[in-house]
Amino acid sequence: MAGKWRCLSRQPTEWLKGKVIGSGSFGTVHLAIDSSTGALFVIKSAISDAGITSLKNEASILENLDSPYIVKCIGKDVSFAENGEIKHNLFMEYMAGGSLSDVAQNFGGALNEKLIRLYTREILEGLRYLHKNGIVHSDVKCKNVLLGASGAVKLADFGCARRLNDNKVSSHKTSSQRYNGIGGTPLWMAPEVLRNEALNFAADIWSLGCTVIEMATGRPPWGLDATSKNPMAALLKIAKGHELPEFPRHFSDEGLDFLQKCLERDPEKRWTSEKLAGHPFVTGKLTYTQCSRKEVAFSPTSVLDVARYDSEYDDDSCSPDELVSRVPFSVKCCFMEQNFLLPKHASENQLESSDNWITVRSR
Template identity: 60%
Template sequence: MVGHGQCLSPQPGDWMKGKLVGSGSFGTVHLAMNKATGALFVVKSSQSELGLKFLENEANILENLSSPYTVQCIGKDVTNTASTGEKRLDLFMEYMCGGSLADVAEKFGGVLDERVIRLYTREILQGLKYLHKNGIVHCDLKCKNVLLGSSGNVKLADFGCAIDLKHSNERSTHFCKSMGGTPLWMAPEVLRNEGLDFAADIWSLGCTVIEMATGRPPWGDVVSNPMAAVLKIACSDGVPQFPVHFSKQGLDFLAKCLERNPKRRWTSEELLNHPFVTGELSVDGRNSVKEDVCSPASVLDIRNYEDGSDEDDSEDESHDGGEFPSRFPFLVMQSGRRNSALPMQQQESDLGSSGTWVTVRSG
């Protein structure tokens, strides 16, 4: 696997930690500054045993990646407290000032215009193509784990659940499969524990496109009942509801991603040639794919849509932890009432949280 520079620790004292910009079940995310250059970056930190495992996995994955479509690791620092024996890991990452796609959608009306979705989907596919070529399954693709740069470029992030199929051992693979991923975005075969392959990321991509287009998690019609949602995804013959306002190209693209048989699911390379992302037949009859975008304002042309669903959007997410199998410990991490009319990042149910990192946002 080609990688330019491993995640090496900066010299002590060369950086300073700024304000908290995100948090997760396993640690915190702070803005940071290189005191020698003034450059901004972010630092992910964890001291819990489980958080360290996820962060160490992310560091191991990122140190071998070098792609304009994946977030860059710029260093790491491991410290041990002699008095307590506690281990602390700080992972230094490039700063993506636009925040996650969930943040972007929230700031621009809750949903994204199909032209923008096409652009973002194309770059996500480029990232998946690179990962899959190098034997890596992301395992937790969703809007919160795709970050936006100031020029409109997007990068895949949050590799705590990722698996390197070429180099992982049985123990590490079992750990990531049992603890990682977000059920509403997970492929049926993964929920059935039948195996994990690149096709799982393609299913999650289809769910992410639905999320961008509707401002809601996939499977929104069953999100109020977590166990019913898991069973429906894993064992039924259904797929998430497609956006009713989507073009024919968009609907066909989703059908290629959300094929329940993973062997018939299109690959990232095949999907990169699909008209939905090539721009051959755009919504307005023009080629909508732009190779260079100089400002977010040129692509974030937001239009509000209704997703056409008529389900009751209010749900009670208080659960007893014993109701859910240990295969999904993240199902019971949060509780409380939410209204799905809220922006997508505010409305994720227990099923919509993998316990991984909250993406950094610009303000």
């Protein structure tokens, strides 16, 4: 292994690789077991140039982080694939519960507000830690929040993360990191990020608000029904319009106010992670307005009970994997005004994935 590596946990020296438990444009994720201890961990592997760049960026971000709210990286190495190509590997902590997206799908499609408050509080702790260390995650969403067997959640997937100078970096400057631009998942991106303006910690707060909506509804923010006919128009609406994604109708007063503080279109007015950590939504009890008694009267069988929605999006015949398209990274991109971020022939499913998106800028 080339280069100096500050390992916060003992790196496995002898291990067995198990089944594939995830994949993306970067490569694959395998379950693995440490032969000397019997401990489980995961291996993220990449062969493509884009995947290796993402993996190296993730390693450089994680190598000096140590927080109970951030997934741990326990080492890295280089090996050879069966065809002789060089494969870069990153050893990561194993989170038995999978992602919050998996949890929601396994328990009816959406989460109860009591559980959302718990998870949001821990996501916020992770963001507070990152922001104090000058790092913006850039891709906060349910798929990138992992659940441990004990119920603890941790932020994961730092392939798009950025280490900011003076707490701010301008996205029009050339970067040596992933795709020479800002990454992320379009429907969770802040308006200013889609406009290719300066990136700062406020972008993570917008994505957090979108993630809360995702937990509460089981759907992406903005909803697939709004993007199915013209996804480019949907992105233009996010970037240049004045609307906000629809808030969950069954949410408490505190939940609605929390979303309002996260989804402020002006990034300067958006609450910080530090300030949000003291919000009643993550510190207090549920309070409902008179008009929301209908939702309060609903008595779930558990905190993981599904929220009720009248939507043609809910389709039991469609598996979670079918909701995310996997297409080659070499998606053609086109220019829009003000260096807008858009793919050609985008489908609604591509807007739910951080795969295949690059920043297009004039030179």
